[in-house]
Amino acid sequence: MAIIEVDSIVKRYEDHTAVDGVSLHVEPGEIFGILGPNGAGKTTTVESIAGLRVPDEGRISVAGLDPVRQRRELRRILGVQLQESKLPERLRVAEAMELYGSFYPEPADWRELLDMLNLSAKAKTAYGKLSGGQQQRLSIALALVGRPRIAILDELTTGLDPQARRDTWDLVERVRDTGVTIVLVTHFMDEAERLCDRIAVIDSGKVVAIDTPGGLTARVDGGQRVRFRPSAPIDDAELLRLPEVTDVTHHGTQIVVSGDGELLHAVTSLLARHRIVAADLRIEQADLDDAFVALTGRSLRD
Numbered sequence: 001m002a003i004i005e006v007d008s009i010v011k012r013y014e015d016h017t018a019v020d021g022v023s024l025h026v027e028p029g030e031i032f033g034i035l036g037p038n039g040a041g042k043t044t045t046v047e048s049i050a051g052l053r054v055p056d057e058g059r060i061s062v063a064g065l066d067p068v069r070q071r072r073e074l075r076r077i078l079g080v081q082l083q084e085s086k087l088p089e090r091l092r093v094a095e096a097m098e099l100y101g102s103f104y105p106e107p108a109d110w111r112e113l114l115d116m117l118n119l120s121a122k123a124k125t126a127y128g129k130l131s132g133g134q135q136q137r138l139s140i141a142l143a144l145v146g147r148p149r150i151a152i153l154d155e156l157t158t159g160l161d162p163q164a165r166r167d168t169w170d171l172v173e174r175v176r177d178t179g180v181t182i183v184l185v186t187h188f189m190d191e192a193e194r195l196c197d198r199i200a201v202i203d204s205g206k207v208v209a210i211d212t213p214g215g216l217t218a219r220v221d222g223g224q225r226v227r228f229r230p231s232a233p234i235d236d237a238e239l240l241r242l243p244e245v246t247d248v249t250h251h252g253t254q255i256v257v258s259g260d261g262e263l264l265h266a267v268t269s270l271l272a273r274h275r276i277v278a279a280d281l282r283i284e285q286a287d288l289d290d291a292f293v294a295l296t297g298r299s300l301r302d
């Protein structure tokens with residue numbers, strides 16, 4: 001049974017409809033991604049789940065609780081790491097952990113949490129003296145100090161360098177392995193692809209698809225590409241007659257064959273029949289950005 005149920009929520013800011021009928025269900029123990037461009041309505045959606053914003057229409061249930069009417073009960077089971085949450089500059093790491101822990105009846109051992117987040121050496125350091133990555137890790141620690149069943153993480157790797165991003169991803173996976181359900185808001189495809197079990201793609205306040213990363217990329221027509229240099233010329237028309245092939249393009253001496261299904265097998269079998277050797281052969285799969293283009297008509301990178 002779903003642990004989070006969002007049914008047809010609508011949120012308007014004056015005359016602008018930021019969230020326009022979003023529905024999604026999150027299963028216990030999964031990392032559920034909410035992926036979309038800036039301004040798509042991701043933060044409004046997750047802050048509604050956390051009871052921090054009140055939708056104008058629709059219904060939300062989190063572990064059977066109404067986030068608005070039962071916000072106090074919800075706070076005991078939900079940890080939130082909000083976009084760009086800032087702490088007072090002089091507050092020390094250990095003090096922040098003590099303070100946040102004091103909000104909960106049975107807080108986690110914050111020393112263990114700092115250890116898990118690789119922040120033990122910084123326990124006495126003031127928030128303002130931490131690096132961006134350390135501040136992000138602390139915000140995750142604070143989201144977890146109440147031993148939540150569900151954690152909402154909003155844009156948690158924005159502004160981090162590549163190594164800090166990868167470390168944060170490892171950490172999110174470790175948190176999930178402890179049984180916490182995670183809702184991850186991101187506009188990074190690589191992050192969504194790497195971490196999420198399922199992803200809701202949101203654009204202009206609407207869900208355009210919910211699927212696994214593989215399921216989303218499989219929706220792209222011609223989602224596979226085989227790239228090679230043939231040892232002898234090959235007739236495009238013959239390649240295009242293969243049912244798996246949707247397109248053939250030439251780039252200098254290189255041929256790129258796009259298609260679906262058992263594309264590699266079909267192409268290499270044809271080459272073998274003509275005794276043509278494929279040098280520098282590479283296989284490329286559609287990624288989430290291709291899926292986003294297929295779903296919305298534009299790139300998330302723009």
Ligand SMILES: Nc1ncnc2c1ncn2[C@@H]1O[C@H](COP(=O)(O)OP(=O)(O)OP(=O)(O)O)[C@@H](O)[C@H]1O
Nearest residue numbers: 013018036037038039040041042043044045083187
């Ligand atoms: N409090 C508010 N008052 C007025 N407009 C708002 C408010 N909060 C958000 N919006 C607008 O609603 C839309 C959706 O915002 P939201 O923050 O939910 O999107 P988002 O997908 O999280 O984007 P981002 O990644 O930029 O935060 C945007 O156009 C935003 O400008």
